[in-house]
Amino acid sequence: MVANLGKPQISEKLIDEVKDFIQQGNEQELGKLLEEMMPADVADLIEHLDSDERLFIFKVLEPEGAGDVLVEVEPPVQSRILEDLDDESLSEIVQELESDDAADLVGDLPADRARAIIGSVREDVSQDLEKLLPYPEDTAGGIMGLEYVAIHADATVRDAIHLIREKREEVENLYHIWVVDDFQRLAGVISLKDLVLEPGDRKIREIMNPEVISVHADTDQEEVVHLVKKYDLVNIPVVDDQHRLIGRITHDDIIDVIEEETDEDISLMAGVVNQEITEDSPLKISRARLPWLIAGLLGELISALVISRFETSVQRIIALSFFFPVIMAMGGSTGNQAATVVVRGLATGDISLVKIGKRLLVEMKVALFNGLICGMLLGLIVGLWIADFRLGSVVGVALVVIVLNASFLGASVPIALKKLHFDPALGTVPFVATSNDILGLLIYLIFVTSYLRWIG
Amino acid sequence: MVANLGKPQISEKLIDEVKDFIQQGNEQELGKLLEEMMPADVADLIEHLDSDERLFIFKVLEPEGAGDVLVEVEPPVQSRILEDLDDESLSEIVQELESDDAADLVGDLPADRARAIIGSVREDVSQDLEKLLPYPEDTAGGIMGLEYVAIHADATVRDAIHLIREKREEVENLYHIWVVDDFQRLAGVISLKDLVLEPGDRKIREIMNPEVISVHADTDQEEVVHLVKKYDLVNIPVVDDQHRLIGRITHDDIIDVIEEETDEDISLMAGVVNQEITEDSPLKISRARLPWLIAGLLGELISALVISRFETSVQRIIALSFFFPVIMAMGGSTGNQAATVVVRGLATGDISLVKIGKRLLVEMKVALFNGLICGMLLGLIVGLWIADFRLGSVVGVALVVIVLNASFLGASVPIALKKLHFDPALGTVPFVATSNDILGLLIYLIFVTSYLRWIG
Known part of the structure; x- marks a missing residue:
């Protein structure tokens, strides 16, 4: 493995070299090259290869290396590789993965194939899978792993070190050990930093911190992220109904969830499908985006209906139609600004349901101020354009009302969705x-039509 | 400190209780209450109090407690608290903070006040500040802290443990110790897990991993995040031009940067100011959003000009104006979908500049497919509405062109910004x-006008 300083970019040259080795069937040279790379870099490389080339790479990597690479590959590419791998190779890879990665991978397979894989792996691995697979994907149980070190409160520091030695290979990253009572219930935590400073015969009970922040397996993953961020945790233990320790979630899982939830929010807000960034089947992307477009098209036909009801006003002053885009854009932008801030605030927890009233009030004040400025500006421009400053003023006042209404809608819709337990995004x-x-x-059309009626 | 399981929410009851204690001037009871809370929870509580109440709380908290709370408070509230605190209290708080938090806090003060604080803190603290303050905020140097443990390669495990004991208070969270050569240059890394398993007289050189991933102090913070995510690191050492170890960045700093960059992207995309979620001065929010609104207003006046140039067509068939909203919404949505995916992909690194051509091609295929479906649908509806299927077809074809154009613009603008080294968002x-x-x-208007001219 070679250290990477700065930006590790997969170069065209490297890709060509790898393709050449594959064409020559030169497993030895390719193996040497891959061995010098970090798994995440091999994953990047693989995304530039075609399906046969990928399989060749996986053949060359040892089962463990193959697993480390596979978990780093982007989901759409990963599922294509899984389809191509035979069950035997896949079982070997699954055996080498950490329990949470193994469960994620097997959980994404078609039910038949998942059963086949579970049936063919080592017994300890299939037991782990059966522990983890029942938890819904977006809960603490769904993201936790089973690689942790737990020790009884009555044990000594020496016992703890002995246990760490036993689990040295299994638990790759270890920052804390958790302390349990006779019934496997979580009772405390010790950092390795503290452990290393204590004499061997010291009792764990005496040095542990009994105030340990944990989550229940059913806790929503967003809530887990919230806790980890709030208390700057590096890992968090997961417990069951009886407060028994059953798993751990580490910092890198948390970062993955943050990215996943952000992607999801951004995607929902724009009406695009999550993870399509690395999806390259245009048909799949089209299918995901189309419903939003059709909904928008049908929605805007209501706008068309609205305009058609005011046809006489538009016929009388055709210039009224010139300003449809401005009216729509102003309502759209102010509503979007309010909605974006509220959706993001609800997602990060910065807007709690307690502070909602205050937030709405702030949004309305902002809308009033910005509505007044934009209203005056548009009123003046319309007045100049059609040489009628009274009609200009009416349009300006209409814009203030439009901006107030749009901001209210933008701020209150995500809040209402949240209260109804939907995703605000x-x-x-x-x-x-x-x-x-x-x-x-x-x-807009009600205001100007009223004015036109009033002047006769 | 009390452990928090599940959602720790500051209740109205707690807020009232605290307000009562403050009104009674009951420092003792309030102190007891605060002592039982985690700093992040006190920070949440403080956001519900007014300025005098906040100062009272800070008076009650010991300097160290006050610092831990202050760094957890949201930035707009934090800057108001800093304004209210006198220099003496602030110096005491700064002395108790971790070096990176202290530098962030002092760096945000007005230059005069920052100098006063630097002049009045302990010498070791002012030296740390002078080391950290020169680095730009959004670089590795700007987010790194000075609390780490580094040991010479020739030292033993026993020496390392001795050093950890010395730095026990200073370095709160320790997962790795870094190994340096005679010139303080980064030469390796050892995890505490490995350290705890080795005998005391073992040489560090023999057990260290020489392949350590590090970043230069000038590295952009987005790039640091990229590395940490890619290689699942829990902390990353920072080096200078001579590869000397000068700081460390930990997992919680990384999560902060991820949130900050996401907030920034989302804010830029919607034309709202970053961090306004917890800002509650409507005037500041208005000022930040207004430029986008005015730009939009002026931009849409070009739309008004476009329509006015085709006034005769609209006059001939007034119903043409009914479909302005559909046309605008379809172009807007498809453009927005493409832009969102590309901006997010560039931010997460899922779209590298290498894959851009491929991404553009995918976007155009998606646009063609969705454009055809929406075009047929709209063509049919317009045909029915105005009882002219030939005009309907023309509108449908126009929509295909509009969607293709909008998607191209949506996908290529962020890419162009990235290539010109601007933020794509x-x-x-x-x-x-x-x-x-x-x-x-x-x-739309060119298509229908050409058709109207053609039929005479």
Whole structure:
């Protein structure tokens, strides 16, 4: 393994070299090359190869190396590799993975194949899989691993070190050991830093910290992230209903969840499918995005209906239609700004449900101020454009109302979704955008039509 | 300190209780209550109090407790507290902070006050500050801390443990110790797990891993995050030009940077200011959002100009104006989908500049497919609505062109910004949205006007 300083980029040259070795069937040279690379770099490399070339690489990597690479590959590429690998190779790889990675991988397989793999791996591995697979993917149980060190409170530091030695290979990264009572219930924690400073005959009970932050296996993964971030934890133990220690979640799993949840929020807000960044089947991407587009198309037909109801006003002053884009864009932008801040705030926990009233009030104040400025500006421009400053003023006032309405909708829709226990990001932005187009045009046309009726 | 299981929420009851103690001036009871809370929970509590109440709390907390709380408070609240604290209290707090937190805090103060604080703290603290303050905030140097344990390669395990004992208080979280040569140059790493298993007289050189991943102090913080995520690191050493060890970045700093960069991207995409979630001055929020709104308003006036150039077509068939919202929304949504995926992909590193051509091609295929479906649907509806299927077909074809154009713009603008070394998120979404409104309407009106001319 070679250390990587700065940006490790897979070069075109390296890709060509690897392709050459594969074409020559030169397993030896390829093996040497791959051995010098970190698994995450081999994963990057693999994304540039075609299906046969990938299989050749996996043949060359030892089972353990293959597993380390496989978990680093992006999900769409990973599932294609899994389809191509035969069951025997896959079982060998699964045996070498950490328990949480193994469960994720097997959990994503079709049910038949998952059963076949579980049936063919070593017994300790299949037991681990059967422990982990029942937990829903987005809970603490779904992201935890079984590689941890737990010791009885009555043991000594020497016993703890002995246990660490036994688990040296199994538990790759170890920062804390957890302390349990007679019934395997979580009772405390000791950092390795403290452990290393204590004499061998010291009782664990005397040096452990009994105040250990843990999560129940059913806890939602977002809540786990929230705790880890709040208390700057490096790993967090997972317990069952009886507070028995059953797993651990480490910092790298937490970072993965943060990325996953952010991707999900951003995707939902824009109406794109999650993980499509590395998906390269255009058909799959199209299928995922199309529902949002069709919903938007049908939604905007309501806007068309609204305009058609005011046809006479538009016919009387055709220039009224010139300003449809401005009206829509202003309602859209202000609504989107409010929605983005609230969705993100709810996601990071910065807006708790307690502070919602205050947040809404702030949003309305911001809307009033920005609405007034934009209203005056647009009123003046419309007044100049159509040489009618009274109509200009009416348009300006309409814009203030539109901005207030759009901001209220943008801020309150995600809050309402949250209160109804939906994901606040779920379609908030497309929904708010379409609603604001319809309502914005409606408000604008009602204002100008009333004015036109009033002047006769 | 009490362990928190599940969701620790600051209750209204707790807030009222604290407010009562403060009104009664009951420092003793309040002190007891605060002592039982975790600093992050006290920080949450403080966000619900007014300025005088906050100062009272800080008076009650010991300097160290006060520092731990202060670093957990959200930035806008933090800066208000800093304004309220006198220099003496602030110096005491700064002395108790970890070096990176102290530098962040002092770095955010006005220059005069920062100098006063640096002049009044203990000498070791002011030396640390002077080491850290010169680094730009968004580099490895800007986020690193000075609390680490480094040992010479010729030392023994016993020496290492002795050093850890010396630094026990200073280095709160320790997972690895770094190994240096005669010139303080980074030469290796040992995990505490490995250290604890070795006999006391073992030479560090013999057990260290010489392949240690490090970053240069000037490395951009996004690149640091990229490395830590890629190689699942728990901390990463920072080196200078001579490869001398000068600091360390830990997992919690990395999570902070991830959140910060995501907030920044989301904010830039929606045209809202970063960190405004916890900002509650409406005027500051307005000022930050207004430029985007005014830019949008002026941009959409170009749309108004476009429509006005085709006034005769609209006058001839007023129903053409009914479909402005659909046209704008379709261009907007498809452009936004493409832009979101590309911006996010560039941020997470899933789209490298190598794969850009491929990504653009995928986006165009998706656009063609979705454009065809939406075009057929809209063509049919327009045909039915105005009872002219030939005009309907023209609108449908126009929509295909609009969607292709919008997707190209959405995908290529962030890529272009990246190539020009700008932040791809910078205004991509508002810019793409406005451009797509203008171009969408232009394409639509050119198509229908050509058709109207053709049929005479």
